[in-house]
Amino acid sequence: MSTPRNQNDLSTGSFVADLTAMFAGVLLVVTSLFDMLQGASAIANDDLFSAGSEYLYKLNMTTWGTVHLIIGAIGFVAGIGILRQATWGQLIGIGIAGLSMLTNFAFIPIYPWWSITIIAFDLLIIWALTTQLKEG
Secondary structure, X not given: OOOOOOOOOOOHHHHHHHHHHHXXXXXXXXXXXXXXXXXXHHHHOHHHHHOOOOOOOOOOHHHHHXXXXXXXXXXXXXXXXXXXXXXXXXXXXXXXXXXXXXXXXXXXXXXXXXXXXXXXXXXXXXXXXXXXXXXX
């Protein structure tokens, strides 16, 4: 178990790091909810995502939806850990944001604007969490 950071540290660097981590935690929770919705949608109606797509790689949308659902669920838990100032949440959050970037990169041919938006959010999460870890 990890312990929260010292609550009595009032330095400017600590304040910025804590604020950045809070931003990353909230953003990770929101992005994870988006991933879970995207996964549930792909599982429920795989024809919606695969209609008219002729690309280099074929994706089984039910499996792909399950991957998004799992990554979203783990990211949600990590986001809650980040908001509780747990170091494990920050480390898992960085890893999950990276995995989410990879899965959404592969999803670009299916829904390009949605995938690019989620990738941008994931980049912000990784930046915020690494900034907080560096400051902490």
